[in-house]
Amino acid sequence: MNQMTDLRKTDNRPMLRVSDLTHRVSLETDTLTILQGVSLEINRGESVAIVGRSGSGKTTLLGLLAGLDTPSEGTVELDGSVISTLSEDERAKLRARRVGFVFQSFQLLPALSALENVMLPLELAGMESPQQRARELLERVGLGERLNHTPRQLSGGEQQRVAIARAFASDPVVMFADEPTGNLDNRTGQAVSDLLMELNREQGTTLVMVTHDEHLAARCGRQLHIEAGLLTEPETAGEPEI
Amino acid sequence: MAASGKLMSVTRDWRERDVRVVLVALVIAVATVATIALFAGQLQRTLVSSASSFLAADRQLEAENGLPIPPEWLDEAEARGLETGQMVEFSTMVFGEGGFQLVSVKAVSDEYPLRGDIETQSGNQAPRDTVDRGPGPGEVWVNPRLLRLLELNIGDTLEVGNLELDITRLLIREPDGGFRLSSLAPRVMMHVDDVAGTGVVQEGSRVEYVYLFAGAEPMLEDYYHWLQPQLAPSHEWEGVQDGETFSRSLQRAERFLLLGGSLAVLLAAVAVAVASRQYALSQRDTVALLKTLGLSSRGIGGLYLRRLSLWGVVGILGGLAVALPLFWLLVSLLSDVLERPVDLYLDPAAVMPALLTAVVSLFAFAYPPIRRLRSVPAMRVLRAQPGESGREVIPDMVLAVLAVFGLVWMYAGEFTLVVALLGGLALLLVVLAMLGWGMVAVLRRVQGGGNAWRLALVGLYRHRRSSMAQMAVFAMTLMLAATLVLVRSSLLDDWQAQLPENAPNHFLINIAPDAVDDVEGFWHRQGAPLEALYPMVRGRLTELNGEPVKEVVSKDERIGALNRELNLTWMGSLPEDNQIVSGQWFGQGQTEGVSVEAELAAKLGLKLGDRLTFTIGASRVTEPVTSIRTVQWDSMKPNFYMAFPPGGGLADMPATWITSFFLGPDQKLALNDFSRAFPTVSVLEIDHIIDRIQQIVRQVTQAIEAILALILAAALVVMAAVVSATLRDRQREGALLRTLGGRQSLLVRSTMLEFALLGFVAGALGVVAAEGAVYALQAGMFEGEFRWHWQVVLPVPVIAGVLLAILGRWQLQPVLSVSPMLLLRRLE
């Protein structure tokens, strides 16, 4: 918690500002409201855990925060841009430069080697020779020897480490993780979350993470509780000001 | 086993994409192969029957010994359900007001013609009409020239031997008027029952009995089988296929259909192979799961065998449900082109190859990977590499390729064809392997970057395994399609060259030597210049090296040329379309020797230097064979079995001249003036025959186009199936790239580029391999000359590139149209 304070960036605009976010999906017969009137702010360098029961709308919220989807109502402002009004391509551009992702199910491309998977966002960002950076990152996550292995040849924990390396490759300012340890056993999960927190600290990234793991949630600077689409925890909890 | 039985569920299977692709591939396979096989059978029958009118029947039995055949032969034919008819041909003098004239009589029975029709006129100025039976007893139909020569009119009587017959019609053409130049004398057609009354035909007079037969092909064949042992050497059984003029065109059309069918078999096999293999590989996780659930490897094998069989049945039924209406549609198109109804001929045997193709390729490609998986520990199944290692795949592929070529062989039964296609494909794969190796080496160096080109190249490299597999299938598919396109265009070109727009369609025969210049002048003024003129002397080949020729040549050989008088000629230079196969053409000033047509020479067993003796009128001429040459019988120009040098053996013989020329329909009236000016010259009008051939060519062309369209459609579907086989991976990748910040436009461009590159390379390889196959086919099957077809070779790679880019774009659509959020949810 103290470390967080030290690493806080000085820019005083919040990294994420969400106001009155509501999300509905239409089903065959009626519409389902998944999120209702969510407002929150997340500051630069903060690490926030989103917790709640299964089906409460965590993944949905994370997706909206990251601009993977557009909300039915309300606005999401990420690093100064109101992403809820951007076009899909503009959001993609934003993601390429500022956003990193870690998924519960790793989402590595099976045909690509570890190195190639990590190079992917670098290439998309137009980097000329992405190999060097990708190699460094894989070494950083302890997979320097497994560069040319494909996901099927790696264990779950190793795959998630590749995914973390890929998430940090493009030097994002904000990192989203959806249950990054959900598919891993306790010890491996521990190692992976250690790595995630470490890299987050090193890079000074803002971290927004959905997790069921109370331990991991406790390591974050703040916890947001979601229940049936409503944010129940006042967002001031345990949060020092700037 | 019971457990595996519960795992079978058609509805559940149907929800799997790969299963649907397999079923669609099966339906396409069965539908194309069955439709083409059915249609080929139909077309062949239709063509044979439409060419049959040249014989006025399906078969003719000619008795050249001057004796009627035993009546039992006809009884037998009728007992077997064949239609029969009879003709008697002889020459005689006829008498009219204006004098007498040698005519060639054809006496026909009521049934004549069994095929085709007769064109007549009821008066000089009357319109031409067609009838389907000849003159009745007491009537006679005559050639218009004869009326002029004898100064007779319709309604007058004509004295034929002891009988006076009423002239009721002008005979313009008979279906079997043919090309025989022997009939120099004007034609008279009468009823066969009147022949006895004329008293002209007696024991020993020169007369030819011809019998006509028509009926279903198998019945005709059975009948011939029965008849053959009883035939004498002087009996000649003739079918359309044996006719010199049409055989080549028909044969080629048949071969084209065969080729089309074989290509359909191959394409179908490729489609099913790709789909079923893709399915088999995608079952890896399921197999692992079944194993962890405790299913034995036998149980797994049984489960999949039953599944595959079930789809086989469903796919086949679906394919037939498509093939039958499609076949019906093609046949109705055919009858539109023919302007007459075509009997639907549904041969159940024709669908067999389709069924075998579907079943064999389904099992040959889908079962081996599954069989291998079932013996592998569950853990290794889960951990195995995506795709499979080359060593495992090779025996599968060998087995599968053998199976497929077994199929083509079974379908075509044609060694050249199988070898040409196999060779073409093998060549293609070798080149592809080399190229792939080179490409990987080059692409390895490409570093990623934000632009579409780099991303496309990197994509090709990263997915080299599936890229190469896709490229192989695209290239093979394009090769097969291009082969058919190439064969089609060279076939059509060839036909076009054989029968150009203004091929000679009239012959002038019996031109007296001193009238040659005038005749030439006449037609020159009419704007219808003559082809080369040849002198013609009629004679019989009587001795070979001093022995009577009938004794030298084995009795079994039925050689028409020996029984008739031959047309002999002399010429200084070899006609352009003849080719010397051995010996030498006459040198300048050479007067010795004779040049013999190659097929006749082969039948007679002639060698260079053999001495041939000809009886011409009362004289005899003996000359050594100095050359053997081939002749284009279907060139519509005078052709000769025997050619002498100018001033050679024929120098002092009485000759008349013969030539051919083109006369357009609007110039036909000039024939009347010509006949008045040159009453002794015979005009042989073969324009209707040429029209008929051209009509056949048009029919075949249409059919070929239809089959080509079918094959191209099948090829397109195969490629779409291959593209969509990787859909799941691509969607996943696309979704991921989008979450990682790839812009839609970048994704679209790089994917389209990647496919365009694949398509371009595959197209280039495919079309070159197709040229190779066509070269082999041309040499072995179509007897044409090979040349590069730039008009096909150049556009194919481009078209393939564009096509695949479009297919790639289409495949990408689902990735683009939904939010990446949803994709991540769905693909988790």
Ligand SMILES: Nc1ncnc2c1ncn2[C@@H]1O[C@H](COP(=O)(O)OP(=O)(O)OP(=O)(O)O)[C@@H](O)[C@H]1O
């Ligand atoms: N596109 C959609 N269509 C229909 N229902 C949806 C859709 N997206 C989400 N939902 C529903 O909304 C609710 C919230 O989903 P969400 O994935 O956000 O939950 P979650 O909190 O992440 O759950 P978990 O912890 O199990 O991952 C769920 O009931 C889910 O079924």
Ligand SMILES: [Mg+2]
């Ligand atoms: Mg979730």
